[in-house]
Structure formats: C-alpha cells, structure tokens
Amino acid sequence: MRKATIDEKKRCPKCGRIEQQVKAGFNASGTQRCRCKICGIRYTLEPKSHAYSEEIKEAAIKAYYSGVSGRGVGKILGMNKANVYNWIKN
Ligand SMILES: [Zn+2]
Secondary structure, three states, rough: OEEEEEOOOOOOOOOOOOOOEEEEEOOOOOOEEEEEEEOOOEOOOOOOOOOOOHHHHHHHHHHOOOOEEEEHHHHHOOOOOOHHHHHHHH
C-alpha cells in the first residue's frame, strides 16, 4: 500500500495536519504555496531534495547495465555522469 490518498507533501508546519491544506498560488521562484484551512497560515512547499525522479534514476541504471557507458547515459538523460556513477554504486 504505497499509494496515499492524501498528498503528504502538503503538511501544515504549524499544526502538522495534512488534511484541509489548499493550494494558494506560487511564490516568486515558482514554488507551490499552500494554506492551512485549520489555522489559516500560508506556507511554501519544500522544493524536492532530489533533482531527478526515481524513474529517471532507474532508466539510467538500466541503460548502464545494457552496455551504455556512464558518460553515454549522462548524455542521453542530460545529466552529469558523476550522478550516474553515484546511482550505480548505491
Ligand atoms: Zn495548520
């Protein structure tokens, strides 16, 4: 059961609730802002800590093991080859 019905990224930093969190536009840098309907505060969602999604990571690893070099994988997916090597190590 990995699929959550409530978006866990939206959590009020004040009361800690994940329900009754509504979208409230974006800030200057384009990050989603939210508002807690329970205590009424506005907050900014944390930007993603990983620049790449799991799918891209998997694709990179698969490509590597199918014979593409680390540099080649980096080129295909548009990323630093050091990233690719880091993932393969893990
Ligand atoms: Zn709240």
